[in-house]
Amino acid sequence: MTDMNAIQGRTHLKTESIASRAERRNPEFSQRLKSAVLDVNSKQHTADQSAEAVIKGEMGIHEGMMAMGKADTSLRLLAQVRNKVMTAYNEIMRMQI
Template sequence: MIQAISMNQVQPLKTMSAAPAEQATPAELTKTFSQFLNNAIEGVSAQEQNVHTLNDKFLIGEVDVSQVMIAGERAQLSLQLTSQIRNKVVEAYQEIMRMQV
């Protein structure tokens, strides 16, 4: 049986309402975004740790090779997605810095 790996679910950012008392400040939005990024990176790290654990279990004969391969591919795809997101963020930052005010 294939072991299911739980993925972190994306939590939506707080929406800004029309009422001034309920508007989120830029600092709160930045903190929420940084928490989102931190959770995503922790999820990638957890997948990598899962691959190492499954590799160890495979070496002693407790799991099947297919479980190790699936976990490895999931971790690889997560890492590739993370690096692509990073590249897009850096590219957007560079584009903003090139803007003339």
């Protein structure tokens, strides 16, 4: 029983407001989009550097192809997200008030 009392004495409720926790956990859509674009750009640069390294013989073909595959997949995903966002935007614009 003394162990339970020791645990209860150490626990406390968080005093951070719900709004600040939600803001910290859920950044704005524009920030997420910017982060995604920067990530795709970084992967594209990595793929370009990997291709050059494969040509120079500094990297194996498998590693280079994996880097290019990751870049391709991330670019396709970003394009699909863009398409879905544009479809949703157009649908909202067609709504009657």
